[in-house]
Amino acid sequence: xxxxxxxxxxxxxxxxxxxxxxxxxxxxxxxxxxxxxxxxxxxxxxxxxxxxxxxxxxxxxxxxxxxxxxxxxxxxxxxxxxxxxxxxxxxxxxxxxxxxxxxxxxxxxxxxxxxxxxxxxxxxxxxxxxxxxxxxxxxxxxxxxxxxxxxxxxxxxxxxxxxxxxxxxxxxxxxxxxxxxxxxxxxxxxxxxxxxxxxxxxxxxxxxxxxxxxxxxxxxxxxxxxxxxxxxxxxxxxxxxxxxxxxxxxxxxxxxxxxxxxxxxxxxxxxxxxxxxxxxxxxxxxxxxxxxxxx
Amino acid sequence: xxxxxxxxxxxxxxxxxxxxxxxxxxxxxxxxxxxxxxxxxxxxxxxxxxxxxxxxxxxxxxxxxxxxxxxxxxxxxxxxxxxxxxxxxxxxxxxxxxxxxxxxxxxxxxxxxxxxxxxxxxxxxxxxxxxxxxxxxxxxxxxxxxxxxxxxxxxxxxxxxxxxxxxxxxxxxxxxxxxxxxxxxxxxxxxxxxxxxxxxxxxxxxxxxxxxxxxxxxxxxxxxxxxxxxxxxxxxxxxxxxxxxxxxxxxxxxxxxxxxxxxxxxxxxxxxxxxxxxxxxxxx
Numbered sequence: 222x223x224x225x226x227x228x229x230x231x232x233x234x235x236x237x238x239x240x241x242x243x244x245x246x247x248x249x250x251x252x253x254x255x256x257x258x259x260x261x262x263x264x265x266x267x268x269x270x271x272x273x274x275x276x277x278x279x280x281x282x283x284x285x286x287x288x289x290x291x292x293x294x295x296x297x298x299x300x301x302x303x304x305x306x307x308x309x310x311x312x313x314x315x316x317x318x319x320x321x322x323x324x325x326x327x328x329x330x331x332x333x334x335x336x337x338x339x340x341x342x343x344x345x346x347x348x349x350x351x352x353x354x355x356x357x358x359x360x361x362x363x364x365x366x367x368x369x370x371x372x373x374x375x376x377x378x379x380x381x382x383x384x385x386x387x388x389x390x391x392x393x394x395x396x397x398x399x400x401x402x403x404x405x406x407x408x409x410x411x412x413x414x415x416x417x418x419x420x421x422x423x424x425x426x427x428x429x430x431x432x433x434x435x436x437x438x439x440x441x442x443x444x445x446x447x448x449x450x451x452x453x454x455x456x457x458x459x460x461x462x463x464x465x466x467x468x469x470x471x472x473x474x475x476x477x478x479x480x481x482x483x484x485x486x487x488x489x490x491x492x493x494x495x496x497x498x499x500x501x502x503x504x505x506x507x508x509x510x511x512x513x514x515x516x
Numbered sequence: 517x518x519x520x521x522x523x524x525x526x527x528x529x530x531x532x533x534x535x536x537x538x539x540x541x542x543x544x545x546x547x548x549x550x551x552x553x554x555x556x557x558x559x560x561x562x563x564x565x566x567x568x569x570x571x572x573x574x575x576x577x578x579x580x581x582x583x584x585x586x587x588x589x590x591x592x593x594x595x596x597x598x599x600x601x602x603x604x605x606x607x608x609x610x611x612x613x614x615x616x617x618x619x620x621x622x623x624x625x626x627x628x629x630x631x632x633x634x635x636x637x638x639x640x641x642x643x644x645x646x647x648x649x650x651x652x653x654x655x656x657x658x659x660x661x662x663x664x665x666x667x668x669x670x671x672x673x674x675x676x677x678x679x680x681x682x683x684x685x686x687x688x689x690x691x692x693x694x695x696x697x698x699x700x701x702x703x704x705x706x707x708x709x710x711x712x713x714x715x716x717x718x719x720x721x722x723x724x725x726x727x728x729x730x731x732x733x734x735x736x737x738x739x740x741x742x743x744x745x746x747x748x749x750x751x752x753x754x755x756x757x758x759x760x761x762x763x764x765x766x767x768x769x770x771x772x773x774x775x776x777x778x779x780x781x782x783x784x785x786x787x788x789x790x791x792x793x794x795x796x797x798x799x800x
Contacts (some may be wrong), residue, residue, distance in 0.1 A: 279708070367655075367728030382729045383674065383712035465676070465713025480716055482609060484681045 234298030407441020564594025
């Protein structure tokens with residue numbers, strides 16, 4: 222996508238090409254590498270090995286335990302399937318809400334100047350560093366039946382705790398900030414001069430947003446979706462407090478793993494492996510996106 | 517600025533991987549009043565050596581054992597008692613997976629027997645140290661207006677139980693089975709249809725009712741003593757169960773003498789009076 226504009230450092234062959242100004246999260250290392258220098262290499266390798274072992278062994282153990290002929294028996298058990306289905310549906314709805322509401326919000330944060338902006342940013346990003354159990358308690362105290370706004374909700378005939386809606390709200394609460402963070406970085410990375418150029422060419426605010434901002438921050442947005450989705454898929458602390466635990470209704474995969482490990486360790490292990498695999502695939506996609514980025 | 521956001525994202529990725537386990541929302545701190553008790557010391561050793569005793573105890577024992585632990589520490593200078601309260605099934609699993617502990621107090625025989633079978637606890641060493649019964653609890657303002665056990669079958673009620681793997685959840689199912697025979701007309705199925713959540717230990721059931729999020733829960737009589745603001749409906753003795761709590765020292769306890777001393781204290785008249793103060797019943 223190119224605009225003619227002179228006097229711009231990115232001006233090439235009579236067109237201003239946009240792709241190189243997109244900010245992104247780097248997961249893969251495409252920085253220049255140096256050759257290892259023999260004598261003191263162990264000073265890096267030995268301490269580093271500790272974390273490699275700590276991070277690697279538990280995952281390896283999960284896979285070793287799961288790798289039996291019974292894998293599919295457990296994976297196809299009622300509890301596992303119900304949890305899998307519920308997790309997929311709730312996390313996808315949560316991501317949809319996040320994208321629909323979070324994209325405009327991220328744009329506002331990246332481009333607009335208004336009083337209270339800093340406070341708004343703090344509010345939106347707070348759940349990122351907040352323990353999920355605090356999020357769950359806060360949701361319960363706010364929207365619970367006896368909560369601060371519980372009476373108001375009840376006047377519409379709404380009762381949120383112990384419902385699938387509560388699961389979705391808990392997931393959105395903890396995962397939306399990740400999307401907004403990523404999207405905001407993406408939007409902020411688009412050269413403002415491009416917007417001006419589009420504006421001069423007569424683009425409306427909406428055209429600017431949909432034809433310039435969205436395509437140019439595509440990778441950041443997809444990264445945000447992946448982060449938010451995996452986070453929603455793994456939500457546990459807020460869900461168990463706000464939504465409770467009922468198979469098929471509020472028992473998502475992380476809850477089934479936590480509550481199931483005493484009942485049936487095998488189902489818990491199999492569900493864990495499924496979550497690890499999903500996370501791996503998602504990380505792989507993020508890495509690919511990063512690598513396909515033209516310099 | 518960009519760097520800050522990227523750093524924040526990295527932190528977020530980290531956090532998402534280490535969810536904290538559920539909180540028990542509220543735990544009443546006030547204890548029923550009673551005269552201080554006198555506890556026999558194990559040995560009148562002059563300079564107290566610092567010793568640590570770890571006790572894994574059923575969630576329902578939380579308040580009573582915390583008081584017992586303080587009294588035991590006071591009577592044995594240098595001794596620190598550390599508790600891990602959770603559903604007995606969780607504790608059993610933790611011990612099976614290698615948790616180092618000295619004493620295990622379970623809310624049912626099943627978890628204790630499993631550990632005996634697994635040689636984590638010596639055969640025939642477990643002692644029943646108290647009994648408990650079930651009742652129905654409601655929030656202080658009883659929003660659903662429950663007055664009798666039959667009301668538990670009212671459609672649309674929000675009932676919270678412990679999962680069937682949790683001792684109290686299993687006891688609750690037994691009671692519902694007995695009531696089903698007594699009340700008839702599919703009572704048990706109607707109550708189970710009202711269940712909105714199966715919690716992981718009894719204190720979480722209590723917390724959900726205390727917060728007023730659930731209309732009713734089935735818990736131990738002792739839980740109602742620990743949370744006196746709750747309304748209750750008693751289950752008649754003929755429909756109730758007698759939950760027997762066994763207690764034992766672990767085979768691989770690092771301090772078997774201290775473990776035995778703690779068990780002896782729990783079984784002593786003083787220990788039993790503390791337990792009864794918290795609503796537990798003596799062994800018949």
